[in-house]
Amino acid sequence: MARKQKEYEPSRWASLILFLIGLVSCSVVYMFMSTVLRSTSVKNESLSLVNSSENGESDVKNGGGCCRGIENLEMWGDAVKWGTDFKFNSSEECCKACKAMCTGIDGPCLCDTWVFCGNKQACREKFGECWLKKQKDNLAPISNEAGDKFMWTSGLVFGRGEGIVGLQTEYGTLHIKLFPECSPQSVAYILELLALRHCAGCHFFRAESRGQSWDTIGNHVKDASFGPPFALIQGTLGVEGMAFNKIPSEYHPTIRKGSVAWVDSGPEFFISLANHQEWRKSHTVFGSVLPEDMVIAEKIAQLPTKSDVWKSINVSVLEKPVPFRIQRFQISHGGLNVGAY
Secondary structure (H helix, E strand, C coil): CHHHHHHHCHHHHHHHHHHHHHHHHHHHHHHHHCCCCCCCCCCCCCCCCCCCCCCCHHHHHHHCCCCCCEECCEECCEEEECHHHCECCCHHHHHHHHHCCCCCCCCCCCCCEEEEECCHHHHHHHCCEEEEEECCCCCCCCEECCCCCCCEEEEECCCCCCCEEEEEECCEEEEEEECCCCCHHHHHHHHHHHHHCCCCCCEEEEEECCCCCECCCCCECCCCCCCCCCCEEEEECCCCCCCCCCCCCCCCCCECCCEEEECCCCCEEEEECCCEHHHCCCCCEEEEECHHHHHHHHHHHCCCEEEEEECCEEEEEEEEEEECEEEECCCCHHHCCCCCC
């Protein structure tokens, strides 16, 4: 109907009709993508694909652009810079000062923790203090929950060869480089799971290859559809018997091959097998699978599946879910290919 109106009255209504067509098209795309991924707990609940800011992945090359922390948290550690003599106007500046001490090709960093006092009313004379610290174990940071807990904002910094955890499956271990500077709340949850030494209930339940829509590098094939299949493996990081608090929205880059991101606010997550510009920066990314381990994700994507329909979209669910556990990754820094975020 809109096209007919455009044909009959082009001189008067062209701009209005073009606007309405664009609006309807965007709505259709939104409705389609909202069903590509969903929570396992409610089959027909669609994703909220809301466009985020245009902070592309180029802004965080090697972690250069992200500098976020967790408010109302004071992390402990051995001080490498005393905040009484080291002050800034923002937590971002404090974070960058820590990252400046973490410039080697491989870890470890001289500073892996920063603590900033940014609440003027609570901090008083301490306002602006930036404490740079070093954890004895940066995968098990120690925090102080006593005293003036609302004064401090804290964050972690991982060197190039640090901050890597493994999802151990029967098909191999997927090593994931975590992004604490970009998605600190997400990483804090992963480290909480790591401390449990088990992940009862954690498993992959959905697996879809790239099909004919993406090449092996992950680039979309011209004129091909955007799925199904949707080039991902999806699972849950929810632990049986453990309450899960929704993860707040954090870092939303374009989804790339290897990206590890939440479905909505978790605990469901996915690993992308392709570059998904069409998803319009809709998901919090908290890590990336090391390039050499993507073959394991590909192997899982080829396992037997059965068809299912989630809100009118065809998906592929694993006939047999693939359980995994989270483990530490001990490395020698020399030959690790950790890539860049």
